[in-house]
Amino acid sequence: MDKFKTVLNIANKQSNLGFGLVALLTAGGEQIFSSVVFRCPCNELNFLYGMVFLLVPALALLLLGYIMSKKTWKLLTGLCQRRAKLCRWRSLTTCGMVIFQISTTAMVAPSCWIAVALLNGNYFECVMTGTNISAYNKHLCGDRNSQVQCQKELHALPCVRDSSVPRADREDVLFTLRAQSQILGWMLIASIMLSNLLLTCMARCTSPISYKQLKFWRAYAEEESNLMDSYSAKHAKELAERNLKSFFKQTPPEDIITPSNKDWEKISHLYKFSTKDHYYSTLHQHVENCQETENSMIRMVSVKSSEPADDNPAVLNFVDDGVMAL
Incomplete structure (x- = not known):
């Protein structure tokens, strides 16, 4: 296997x-x-x-x-x-x-x-x-x-x-x-x-982006997908160990921050492309928006657009694509 x-x-x-x-x-x-x-x-x-x-x-x-x-x-x-x-x-x-x-x-x-x-x-x-x-x-x-x-x-x-x-x-x-x-x-x-x-x-x-950026985008999507699986498994293990340790030793649980239901929902949506934004995934969009809202930092290249996002172009089909983890 x-x-x-x-x-x-x-x-x-x-x-x-x-x-x-x-x-x-x-x-x-x-x-x-x-x-x-x-x-x-x-x-x-x-x-x-x-x-x-x-x-x-x-x-x-x-x-x-x-x-x-x-x-x-x-x-x-x-x-x-x-x-x-x-x-x-x-x-x-x-x-x-x-x-x-x-x-x-x-x-x-x-x-x-x-x-x-x-x-x-x-x-x-x-x-x-x-x-x-x-x-x-x-x-x-x-x-x-x-x-x-x-x-x-x-x-x-x-x-x-x-x-x-x-x-x-x-x-x-x-x-x-x-x-x-x-x-x-x-x-x-x-x-x-x-x-x-x-x-x-x-x-x-009909691609809205250039050839080189498309290659970079594909590489980013692959790395994010792989790291997402790795981080999810690692964080789930830490949370499970914390809960088991607290249960068997009858001690107060340690503080472990996990994303809220709304956060999970936002990064689980299908990606929608916008020519005014420079987000490479829904996770990228969520992180940048949280950074702007919480810290009021100067907007970087990844800026939020006031215009609605368009349907995902066919050339960016790989952003949400992939196979189920076995």
Whole structure:
């Protein structure tokens, strides 16, 4: 588990590396699943069985992507307590944009599963030999003397069984199905890459900050997330030790300052960008505002704007993003 955590943390630091690792693990899992678990029944259940193996694991990976995203839980935690605010159109639009950003990341693993499964061809062969579309079945069997028998025994072709269908005709049908599956697989891969490129280009083109600042911002967000986990664990340990020591020794507890509920709530909100502010996260904003309010210090570069914050630009999607701690 520790080794897996290390790999996951490394992948989380670089989005491209993270996507590549997810794709690699998904492809490897599909190969093992296809060779060890999948067995086409070669009967009337072909279509249902093949579709289950093709789509249900993809659905499971999609749900896992939502579960592993910190942004999902930042959005949902306490949502029922903020129902009055959600009635506003601006809040609904913001929630929709956040859900879209989460979905684009969560779709990586299921898309890779379906693409690799189509390139493999086993699932597609099982699915299409179980269809009841006469025109398609006639197209598969072609103009052969054994066409009627081929259509009748189409569901049994993926399995090596004794059949009245000539071996050459059976192989031609399976080659056709495998070719169609691989064509769909490569088209899906091309569409995924093209969509990713277009979304990335659009996000970078509309970026309100420069390339160098974006790199710095990403580095800051990673360090803050890592240190937040470390500080939270350390502070929780100190508080737990204080309480246990006071309980067992029956002594007054030592003073340990912990953030209030409002403080936790303020740093748990999704980040909103403003061109007038220079905050790199909700934590940064909260600390700077507290410093201004309590100490009345001269405003530094991080100044509070009187204008409302805009929706978070797509290029700053990483600020609240990340994976759940295992």
